[in-house]
Amino acid sequence: GVPPRPHWVTTYYGGHDIKLILRRFGSNIIFSNGLKDPYSIGGVLENLSNSLLAIHTTNGSHCLDILQANETTDPHWLVKQRKTEVEIIEGWIAKYYADLATIFRN
Template structure:
């Protein structure tokens, strides 16, 4: 939970017009205050990219990655952040055309 609260800020919003969820606009200031109050940590949203060069995942994985298998489905809503091609002989991607997150339809 510590890493999710301090190093992996994943802003999410929703709209009643485009989903079944009520409208919610992400607010970083509120997010930051809640993490500090609840967990005593201040988010560092740029730490991972600064430390590991995550702006280009292929470069970061070539430099730091080994023995990793990424399993991705093209119907997964998170596929935008997925690794969809092999990076090296030991960092490989298995892509399933009809694959979804948790098998959700």
């Protein structure tokens, strides 16, 4: 049989202190958690930096915010959360192009 390795994933991916790993090597990540999702307990539920952001909602469930949007049937809080996520990503993209333009001007 295969011997159990219950800690393999966290060891392999550096998850013993995932917040430290993310602060050192991560940027421009949105951790979106619906607190009705049983997996959310293992998620990032607080901002780790200015570009490692946690967005969570009491009403959300697993992957709800990344499913096909339907603004006529989706609850208001979900439409608002998606809009917030898009605005954050647009800001990161705008900053990238502004930084790129600065590099080429110099």
